[in-house]
Amino acid sequence: MINTTIPLGVEIIGEISDDVRNVLELDLPAGTPIYIGPTNIEHIQREHPIEYEKYFPLLPKIISAPDFVGINSKDNSIEYIKTFPTSAGQYLKLAVRISNDGFLFARSLYEILERTVKQRAEKGMLKPLTGLHK
Numbered sequence: 001m002i003n004t005t006i007p008l009g010v011e012i013i014g015e016i017s018d019d020v021r022n023v024l025e026l027d028l029p030a031g032t033p034i035y036i037g038p039t040n041i042e043h044i045q046r047e048h049p050i051e052y053e054k055y056f057p058l059l060p061k062i063i064s065a066p067d068f069v070g071i072n073s074k075d076n077s078i079e080y081i082k083t084f085p086t087s088a089g090q091y092l093k094l095a096v097r098i099s100n101d102g103f104l105f106a107r108s109l110y111e112i113l114e115r116t117v118k119q120r121a122e123k124g125m126l127k128p129l130t131g132l133h134k
Contacts, residue, residue: 006058010037013106014063016078019088023127024069024078028104034063034096036106048110055084055092059106062094068117070126077107091117 006012016032028096044052055062061082068081072095079093095108120126 006033006035009106010035013059016104017064018059019129020027020066020069020078020080024071024130026078026084032104034106040105040107042090043107044109048091048108051092051109051111058084059094059109062092062109063106065100067130068121068126070120073125078104079126081112090114103114 006129013036014034016030016034018030020026021030021110026128029070041056044056062080065082066080067083068079068091070079070081071077072079073097075097078096080096082092082094084092088112090111093108093110093112094106096104097107098104117126121128
């Protein structure tokens with residue numbers, strides 16, 4: 001069951017949409033909040049400083065209007081993929097994981113290659129959402 005008490009020091013940056021819930025067949029209600037906390041921000045700043053500088057303010061847009069979504073089989077994170085005018089042929093990936101307390105947290109943000117997105121979409125690992133969201 002998903003926890004509904006907001007943890008201290010975190011903020012809501014989005015929510016699970018009906019489209020994402022349905023496409024990924026998630027056992028989460030639409031509207032489940034996605035949070036980001038200080039340790040998540042520190043991780044992104046430290047590990048992905050270029051993406052942090054350029055795209056961190058756009059996290060809500062990535063969550064509300066992804067081009068692709070998927071479930072990472074290695075860690076069960078929800079992957080949000082968004083096309084932005086990044087380096088040639090690249091996309092942004094936002095990984096959202098469920099915490100031990102039942103909260104969804106934005107965990108990482110980084111660029112991935114277009115060919116990686118296409119290959120994963122062809123294999124069914126990423127599902128297109130373009131045209132489904134508003």
